[in-house]
Amino acid sequence: QLLPLQQSRNQSLNSSTTSPLELVTDVTFCWTEPASSAFVTGTFNSWEITIPLTKITTPERTQLWVAVKSLPPGDYQYKYIIDNIWRHAPDQPITYDERGIINNTLSVTLESCGDHTCFCASIQHQLNQLS
Secondary structure, three states, X not given: OOOOEEEEEEXXXXXXXXXXXXXXXXXXXXXXXXXXXXXXXXXXXXXOOOEEOEEEEOOOOOEEEEEEEEEOOEEEEEEEEEOOEEEOOOOOOEEEOOOOOEEEEEEEOOOOOOXXXXXXXXXXXXXXXXX
């Protein structure tokens, strides 16, 4: 089963936000079925922006569609637009929205890189002290 992958990292935000630094996680969205075009969108961008997926071929000669999006921690719903049709991925977790529509679901968490000398460890420590 292929699920969106998560990798933690730090990202600077623009001056319009309340925090000068926000920890985000790179999430890889993956569509595994045949398609001519593929996009993903979701609650992480208020369903307003479609992110194009790129077709890749694995060493096993399987074709996949992938896109990476940096997301802060939280729970998200998302859906793929495959050949101009809104679809959920049957091989990824699903939920029903308030209207009964099936969407894929994702819970993003932050994980330290594991290196106590990395700046992400000190930033996480500072954020924990503020909470």
